[in-house]
Amino acid sequence: PANADLVIVGAGLFGLTVAQQAAEHAGVRVLIIDVRDHIGGNAYSYFDKETGIEIHKYGAHLFHTSNRRVWEYVNRFTEFTDYVHRVYATHDGEVYPLPINLGTINQFFRAHYTPAEARALVERQAGEHAHGIARNLDEQGKKLIGQPLYEAFIKNYTAKQWQTDPAELPASIIRRLPVRFNYDNRYFKDTWEGLPKNGYTAWFERMIADPRIEVKLGVDFFDESQPLNRRTLAEAGVPVVYTGPIDRYFDYELGELKWRTVDFKERRYDEDDHFGCPVMNYSDADVPYTRAIEFKNFNPERAESYAPGKTVVWEEYSRFARRGDEPYYPINTDEDKSIYDQYRTKAQLEPNTVFGGRLGTYQYYDMHQVIDTALTAYVEEVAPLLNRW
Ligand code: FDA
Numbered sequence: 408p409a410n411a412d413l414v415i416v417g418a419g420l421f422g423l424t425v426a427q428q429a430a431e432h433a434g435v436r437v438l439i440i441d442v443r444d445h446i447g448g449n450a451y452s453y454f455d456k457e458t459g460i461e462i463h464k465y466g467a468h469l470f471h472t473s474n475r476r477v478w479e480y481v482n483r484f485t486e487f488t489d490y491v492h493r494v495y496a497t498h499d500g501e502v503y504p505l506p507i508n509l510g511t512i513n514q515f516f517r518a519h520y521t522p523a524e525a526r527a528l529v530e531r532q533a534g535e536h537a538h539g540i541a542r543n544l545d546e547q548g549k550k551l552i553g554q555p556l557y558e559a560f561i562k563n564y565t566a567k568q569w570q571t572d573p574a575e576l577p578a579s580i581i582r583r584l585p586v587r588f589n590y591d592n593r594y595f596k597d598t599w600e601g602l603p604k605n606g607y608t609a610w611f612e613r614m615i616a617d618p619r620i621e622v623k624l625g626v627d628f629f630d631e632s633q634p635l636n637r638r639t640l641a642e643a644g645v646p647v648v649y650t651g652p653i654d655r656y657f658d659y660e661l662g663e664l665k666w667r668t669v670d671f672k673e674r675r676y677d678e679d680d681h682f683g684c685p686v687m688n689y690s691d692a693d694v695p696y697t698r699a700i701e702f703k704n705f706n707p708e709r710a711e712s713y714a715p716g717k718t719v720v721w722e723e724y725s726r727f728a729r730r731g732d733e734p735y736y737p738i739n740t741d742e743d744k745s746i747y748d749q750y751r752t753k754a755q756l757e758p759n760t761v762f763g764g765r766l767g768t769y770q771y772y773d774m775h776q777v778i779d780t781a782l783t784a785y786v787e788e789v790a791p792l793l794n795r796w
Pocket of ligand 1: 417418419449466467627629669765774
């Protein structure tokens with residue numbers, strides 16, 4: 408059915424990377440299918456017609472990595488801006504820098520602590536809760552940074568993220584809470600970071616700009632009314648790289664893996680700049696969304712190309728995903744982990760099929776991690792299936 412040596416299900420970063428590698432190293436013809444009407448998976452973005460602003464359709468995506476192989480690889484397809492990620496939070500009518508750092512602490516306590524004094528204070532406040540094992544996230548948060556900072560910046564935000572009282576959440580969700588005892592509020596600690604100069608989609612198009620790679624959009628692997636479906640491809644013996652949900656592949660026969668999703672509410676303001684920064688978190692319970700993204704502030708270098716006096720903001724509302732929602736963050740309870748292990752065992756027995764990406768392995772991956780796993784999967788799992796080469 409496929410005029411191809413390899414079929415890839417999913418045009419996200421995992422699928423695109425494997426496709427690029429297969430064409431380059433094995434010289435094979437690759438067909439990528441995706442049920443969506445665009446490539447790029449969750450990292451896809453588009454330029455808003457009214458304002459010229461690049462909008463990340465599935466939530467804010469910031470590229471960062473300390474992995475030299477990945478950095479060199481991505482730089483083959485795009486240049487990066489010198490964007491450095493920083494986040495602010497609104498709490499009780501004031502704006503604070505995040506992650507919690509000396510600036511946050513001194514503003515919060517109306518103080519001028521030195522690094523050593525702040526460290527001693529946080530240790531003392533945590534110490535009041537140090538006794539015993541934390542039985543839930545609430546106790547764990549107080550134990551790690553003390554009650555005042557935990558309640559101001561973590562408690563309500565986490566409750567909104569999980570739609571659950573932190574006293575009902577497992578302590579294991581926050582093993583550590585990074586507090587910086589200096590004024591560094593650079594969000595990522597990686598060696599390299601930046602945003603693709605001409606946008607995410609231009610980057611992804613470059614990855615597959617090869618006559619041997621073909622993309623078919625709006626095609627569902629499980630839809631047997633179209634020819635590129637699971638059954639016909641298996642019968643034809645075409646190797647498949649599957650990057651969709653692993654439980655869906657096995658018709659949920661061992662149960663469903665649980666995810667959180669995010670609903671985005673778009674606001675348009677007749678202002679040049681609404682927040683003065685790209686990401687504003689809302690730490691308090693009275694604002695129903697967790698954070699808001701002002702996309703144009705990710706790309707200040709494009710100021711000339713924006714419609715004046717206009718900006719676009721997306722508010723993020725987090726909730727548990729039902730079937731049919733976009734799965735974003737794996738919930739990963741012990742039950743989920745055990746179900747996933749069983750699916751993985753079955754997946755390893757599937758002939759001619761490689762499972763990968765965040766949905767195929769039920770893992771939260773950043774983009775650089777998904778590219779790294781795809782480069783490895785190509786060599787270890789996909790290339791051996793392309794045996795005629
Ligand atoms: P991805 O989900 O992108 O692609 C899978 C593709 O398979 C999809 O396009 C889907 O339509 C397709 N598919 C599924 N089932 C199919 C079927 N039956 N038939 C055909 N096609 C099918 N990372 C980072 O580095 N920095 C960041 O700032 C962020 N931010 C961020 C925010 C949010 C809200 C999320 C959820 C994630 C991030 N990420 C991130 C992570 C990033 O999105 C992620 O690493 C990559 O998109 C994963 O690429 P994959 O190819 O694995 O999956």
